[in-house]
Amino acid sequence: MWDRIEPLMPADPVRGRRWADHRTLEAIAWKYRTNSPWRELPDEPGSFKTAHKRLIRWAVDGTWEKILAAILAAADAVDDIGWTVSVDSTVVRAHQHTAGARKRGPKAETSRPDHALGRSRGGLSTKIHLVADGHARPLAITVTTGQAGDAPAFETVMARIRVPRTGPGRPRTRPASVLADRAYSSRAIRGHLRRHQIRAVIPQPSDQIRHRLRRRHQGGRPPSFDADAHKQRNTVERGINRLKQWRGLATRTDKLAITYQAALHLAAILIRTRR
Known part of the structure; x- marks a missing residue:
């Protein structure tokens, strides 16, 4: 896995101090696999401060x-992406340590104003919206507040599908079909898919x-x-289960x-690289 990831890591800057060992990625992965506090990371992968700073820095500049x-581009070049995709979401409980996120500074400016945290009777929560390909692997991910609906975030998560070509040509952004449950049955979503020439496989709710x-006759066909x-919509459920194996x-x-x-992007990277 490291042989595939290492060439994609950022190169040393022309000026200034060089990057430390990029194997600090193992420390970041260990933290999210075990849900350990940053300060309790083992010493072998490197300093927890370096790992934490690198996670945030590469999140801000879009490295992940x-x-x-x-x-994804390498997988598409060998036809390893199933373009019959499935869309769904899952709610994640937020720990009390997530409260009181900082509202000032350069890192906060690049983040969302609400920090994708919603408050309900169950407490703080975040919702993960996932597009999984036909092999139950992540293709696009976005997060919203926990109480947010699925349908309003549909176009946002679909817009994140962007698979570059290894040769000439524009990135692929349109799957062949989209499978979703009844929560995504709306005129806006069906119209969006129709305009982009994407087949919609979405059942209608009884109401x-x-x-x-x-x-x-005014109701139309x-x-x-x-x-x-x-029936293939279970791929997104399996994709969510793979992500939630990371505690x-x-x-x-x-x-x-x-x-x-x-961290979700890192998990998607390692899930796809494992193959």
Whole structure:
């Protein structure tokens, strides 16, 4: 895995001090796999301060997203991406240490104002929106507050699908089909997919069916739905399970949304590199 990731790591700057050993990535991965506090990281992978600073710095400058894009490009070159994708979300409980995120400074300016933290009866929570390919591996990820709906975040997470070409040509941003549950059944989402020439495999909830039948001929035709193709929607559920095997992602302890999303990108990188 390291042989595939090492060439994608940032090169030493032209001026200034060189990077320390990039194997501090192991320390970051160990922290989120075990959900250990930063100060309790073992000494073998390196200083926890270096690992923490590097996680945030590369989140701010987009390094984690660039590495994931390079791995996706290599996978697409050998037809290792299933372009029948599935979309879903999952709620993650936030630890009490996530409260009181800093609101000033350069790191806060690049993060979201709400830090993707929502408060409900169950306490603080964050929602992960995931697009998984046909092999149950992450393709695009975004985070919102825990009480946010699935449908409003659909276009945002779909816009994050961007797989560069290894040769000439623009990055691929459109899957062949999108599989989703009834929470994503809306005219706005179906219209968005239709405009981008993407096949929608989304069932209608019972209230929408009754409303359409009550309007008779004014209700229009029912949207097409392939029940057999929809059985493959379990790929996104399996993708969520793979992410939540990382205990530091199953329970959020990061204050900044940009840091937590960087950890999600790192998990996606290692999940895809493991193959």
